[in-house]
Every structure is written in structure tokens, then in C-alpha cells.
């Protein structure tokens with residue numbers, strides 16, 4: 294859908310937002326003012342990957358065709374699983390760790406299967422990976438054209454497609470400067486084609502702390518009653534890059550591409566799994582289109598709080614040096630923790646573009662298939678009775694109806 298250009302009158306203007314952010318910019322806000330702390334240690338082994346903000350200017354992004362590699366994958370994921378020593382699911386809803394795989398050695402078939410596994414499990418983890426940033430970018434490019442971020446830092450060595458995550462002792466996070474709720478986000482959901490199979494590798498990290506959590510949009514969708522699911526399927530929402538760009542400017546940083554706002558369906562269907570996922574996030578989703586403000590605020594608040602508070606949808610990962618996570622940005626939300634100061638934590642992200650988000654109605658029209666509720670499909674495959682009587686969900690969902 295077309296980007297929207299205007300704000301509602303009730304929202305602060307861009308100038309007012311910048312003014313409000315100016316005070317805030319002096320303190321650390323990991324979400325709106327990207328990492329600018331630097332201890333000045335240029336002998337550090339990964340100094341070439343320290344953050345930089347070159348004064349580049351890029352054109353608005355255009356629509357591009359992206360065919361998901363997961364569609365070509367063997368559904369049993371035989372090549373990938375047979376290469377692994379162990380496949381360990383971390384929770385029923387989300388998160389799988391694969392042991393014994395060297396990501397430098399993946400065949401194209403295994404890369405396709407990894408994309409499928411990430412689409413099904415939301416996030417997949419590997420440890421002790423020697424894969425360097427060039428290998429990480431190549432892997433991401435197998436899945437889609439790479440995204441370049443308009444505001445977050447790139448490495449000093451000029452790799453424009455790399456998003457750098459960096460914090461060291463030079464700046465102490467100030468918990469008063471940001472809310473834990475707004476830290477939950479899916480990356481750049483304001484883009485016309487937000488990312489798909491995204492990877493983050495920690496190259497330097499604290500002994501303890503700096504965990505990242507992910508929350509499943511499939512599980513969030515599955516948790517609701519049939520009537521509410523249907524209601525959500527008919528809605529779309531505005532995702533905005535404006536606050537992020539304003540935050541960067543207020544911190545004195547250059548914005549490399551003008552911010553946009555884009556409307557996406559509130560429930561999107563994953564093109565490979567065919568499962569329905571809630572696609573809103575506290576970081577970037579501002580309002581639901583065409584609803585009274587009170588209703589939009591109430592619905593978004595419910596969804597945001599379930600994303601960030603419901604442990605049944607979440608997995609939390611303890612990184613080690615050379616751990617790498619792959620998450621499907623179309624169907625999960627994530628949040629970092631900032632509990633590790635004064636330790637250094639340094640990670641590099643590679644971010645392929647996905648398709649334009651597809652609503653349930655469009656998916657069913659385009660494919661002739663029925664979009665599914667992931668949890669119900671899994672329970673049905675296990676032979677469980679998950680029928681609904683129209684008045685409410687069955688016991689299998691765990692409701693008190």
C-alpha cells in the first residue's frame with residue numbers, strides 16, 4: 294500500500310517531537326537515538342566494525358520482487374537436520390537451537406531449509422560460528438535483496454548494508470530515557486517491504502546480561518477468540534519511521550533516507566507457512582486506520598502488552614561470543630536488554646527485504662489456499678479436538694469459557 298504522508302491533527306508535529314526529543318538526546322535511548330557511545334579504543338580487535346554515521350543520502354526505496362526461498366525448501370528439512378548434531382526447541386511456540394552446524398558450509402538447499410525453519414519457529418540460534426560479516430551478508434542475500442538502514446550506524450569500514458549494535462563503558466544506559474514497552478519492535482516495519490530472515494551475530498559480549506527476547510506473532514494471533522481474530526483480520530495500521538528519524542536528528546546524527554509512513558495489514562500471512570500472524574509492534578505502529586482513536590489505542594495497547602508481557606509467546610536468548618540468531622521479522626517482535634553496563638556488547642546485523650505484507654483476504658485470493666492458525670493446525674495434526682462452537686474456543690485453548 295502507498296505510504297501515507299500526513300499525521301492526525303491530534304498528534305504532535307514533527308517540530309514539536311524534535312523539540313521534545315532534544316533534552317532526551319543527551320541521554321542514552323537505544324531505540325530512537327542509535328548508538329553513539331565510543332570508548333575511543335581503536336586497538337580493539339573489531340575497531341573496523343565500530344559505529345559510524347557517514348553523511349550519505351539515499352533515494353526512497355522502491356518496490357522490488359522478492360520470491361521467498363523457503364518456498365523451494367524440502368518441507369522435512371532433511372539436508373539441514375541431517376547435518377545437525379541436535380535440534381533443540383526452546384519453547385513450544387518459538388525458538389530452536391541447532392547444534393553442530395558450521396554456517397560457512399551450508400549448501401543452497403540447506404539455506405532454503407533454514408529460511409523455512411526460521412519461518413516456522415520464529416527464531417533459530419547457532420553458537421560458536423566463525424562465519425564473518427561477508428559470509429553473513431552473502432547468506433542474507435540468498436534470501437532477499439539487502440536493506441540499508443536510514444539512521445542506525447554502519448561499520449567504519451563502510452559496509453552500508455550492515456547495521457551495527459554497539460555499547461561500551463563510555464555511556465551508561467539511563468532507564469529513565471526510554472520505556473521497555475517501546476523497545477519491543479520488528480525491524481523497520483515502516484518500510485514498504487519490511488525484512489524477512491534477519492541475522493544478528495554477537496562478536497563481543499558481556500559474560501552475563503545483554504539477552505534478547507523474541508515474541509511470536511503466530512502465537513499472539515492463536516491466543517485470541519475466533520471473533521476477535523476475524524475483527525483483526527479486517528484491519529490495517531500505520532507504521533512510522535518519523536520518530537526514529539527525529540530521534541537521530543535530535544541527537545545530531547545524519548539521516549540517510551527521509552522517513553516514511555506505510556500502512557500494513559494488522560494480520561499478515563507468511564507466504565511459506567500460510568500461517569496468520571499479528572503484525573503490529575510498539576516501536577513503530579502508531580494507529581489503526583479508520584477506527585475511533587479510543588478504539589485504536591485500546592486495541593494496540595492490548596496487542597503491545599501481550600507481545601511484551603505474555604511469556605507463553607516468548608523466548609529469551611543468552612548470547613555468547615560468536616552466537617548468531619536468525620529471526621523472521623514478518624512474524625516475530627524482539628527486544629534487547631540493557632543490563633550489562635559497563636561491559637562492551639557489539640553485534641552485526643544483515644537484513645534482507647521480504648515481500649509486501651499480505652493480508653488474509655489477499656493471500657487467500659492470490660493463492661487459492663486458506664490461511665491457517667498455526668496453533669490449531671499443529672494441534673489438529675496431533676489428533677487433538679480443537680473444534681469451536683462459534684460461541685468461544687474449546688478447552689484446548691485454555692480459556693475459561
Ligand SMILES: O=C(O)CCC(=O)C(=O)O
Pocket residue numbers: 456458480493504505627628629630640642
Ligand atoms: O541488540 C540486540 O539484541 C537487538 C538489537 C536489535 O533490535 C536489532 O539489531 O535489530
Ligand SMILES: [Fe+2]
Pocket residue numbers: 478479480627
Ligand atoms: Fe531490532
